[in-house]
Amino acid sequence: MKLVIFGLTVSSSWGNGHATLWRGLIRALAARGVRVVFFERDVPYYARHRDLPALPWAELVLYADWAEVAERARTEATSADAVMVTSYCPDGPAASRLAVEHGRVSVFYDMDAPVTLARLAAGETVDYLPSEGLGGFDLALSFTGGEALVRLERDLGARRALPLYGHVDPDHHRPGAVDPRYACDLSYLGTYAADRQPTVNALFAEPARLRPGQRFLLGGSGYDTAFPWTDNIYFLDHVAPPEHPAFFASSRLTLNVTRRDMAQMGYCPSGRLFEAAACGSPILTDIWEGLDLFFEPGREILTAATTEDALAALDLDAGELAGVARRARERTLDEHTSAHRATELLRLLSTAPASPRDLEEA
Incomplete structure (x- = not known):
């Protein structure tokens, strides 16, 4: 299986807790035979604080601007089994169009759904969302459950919104000896x-x-x-x-x-x-x-x-x-664990409803 992801950053954890989550999830997916390609815009803020310049278990594509990578992105998306766009992706609208038009299964993963929904309710422009909402995606995933799922469907037109919660890689996070630098109450x-x-x-x-x-x-x-x-x-x-x-x-x-x-x-x-x-x-x-x-x-x-x-x-x-x-x-x-979430993600992708374009082609 091949999964293409257009996200914020996996290469830098500076001010960004999601990078660690992506690393654990991608590693767990790779252990299940999934080839992952992660597209990340090479912005100066994360470049200055990059702590993982290459992914040992996937392919990281760093690019300066969308025009530079658009053809490569289309090629990768067309050959993928699933294409995912995440919240705060700097090129969210363009990546979303590509995912919806070329992905066999297209997914929007909002790792900040309550923040997204609050900004929309306040009348703000959310620049990582497609202007037409999420109705074109086969599946919308959310880092939070409950009311967020209801509102992703109601307010953003998601056809199916489901949770994919946080997780941890226990190979990297485990008990250890007390370090005097961090000892505290x-x-x-x-x-x-x-x-x-x-x-x-x-x-x-x-x-x-x-x-x-x-x-x-x-x-x-x-x-x-x-x-x-x-x-x-x-x-x-x-x-x-x-x-x-x-x-x-x-x-x-x-x-x-x-x-x-x-x-x-x-x-x-x-x-x-x-x-x-x-x-x-x-x-x-x-x-x-x-x-x-x-x-x-x-x-x-x-x-x-x-x-x-x-x-x-x-x-x-x-x-x-x-x-x-x-x-x-x-x-x-x-x-x-990240392994639990990887298994869950693969199950969700395998049961995603057929998109209208696939039904038309059939």
């Missing part, structure tokens, strides 16, 4: 986002202020002097994927905070959740509908809505936290 790994910051303040910065004797570690790009820094908050402006296992394994507790639009729609597990669980770190997360589909609150994951909730989690003893971490890791290995 509470860690948070996430790029700055204004809509996420009030929750980060309540569940991370304020506990740090109230617990000056404990160590807090923040990793991610985009933070500046406006952040409520305290002397016990230590900062890393980027934690590369190879360092994620040590980061999580060295955290007594790690925090997950969800983007506002995603949390409001629910069913929105980030890849970080599964990474941390696979590395054996107990997780504290904000609360959203559908969380219990992935982890059992109180048993496999801890939840917090207030600073007091976060402080209570920090007060749990080592045995309680270890039990939560162990059960989360077991659940992740049983249900949420």
Whole structure:
């Protein structure tokens, strides 16, 4: 099988959690005999921070502009079994036309569906979407479930919208020894986002202020002097994927905070959740509908809505936290690996409804 993907970036994880997810998924697909070709526009921002210039298990096509690669893209799409376009693809409309016109199975994968839908509702132009919506695609996939699926069909005309959730590659994310660089009582790994910051303040910065004797570690790009820094908050402006296992394994507790639009729609597990669980770190997360589909609150994951909730989690003893971490890791290995999602994606592609053009040709 051959799968062609037009996406944002797989080569750089700087400020972009999706790159790690793509790497795990593509590796798992390759293990199942799938040939993957990933088209990525070579933009300066990611080029400066490229940490995977070539894919060991697939073909990465870096290009400067669409005109330069259009003929190659058409050739690859025409010979593919499926063609996928993702949210935030810099050439989304052009790639979408190609996928719909030439793909045997055409797929739009919105890894940011609640954000996409919120921007549309606000009257914004979403430049990675085709102007006519998603009705031309055989299948629409979403990184989030629940209401997002309903609205992809209702508001964007998707003929069939289904979830393809986050995941983790357990060969790359596993428990390890504590690294003194990352040792802390509470860690948070996430790029700055204004809509996420009030929750980060309540569940991370304020506990740090109230617990000056404990160590807090923040990793991610985009933070500046406006952040409520305290002397016990230590900062890393980027934690590369190879360092994620040590980061999580060295955290007594790690925090997950969800983007506002995603949390409001629910069913929105980030890849970080599964990474941390696979590395054996107990997780504290904000609360959203559908969380219990992935982890059992109180048993496999801890939840917090207030600073007091976060402080209570920090007060749990080592045995309680270890039990939560162990059960989360077991659940992740049983249900949420990249191999599980690769199998699911192949099943969805094989059962995608026939497109109108295929019916006409038949």
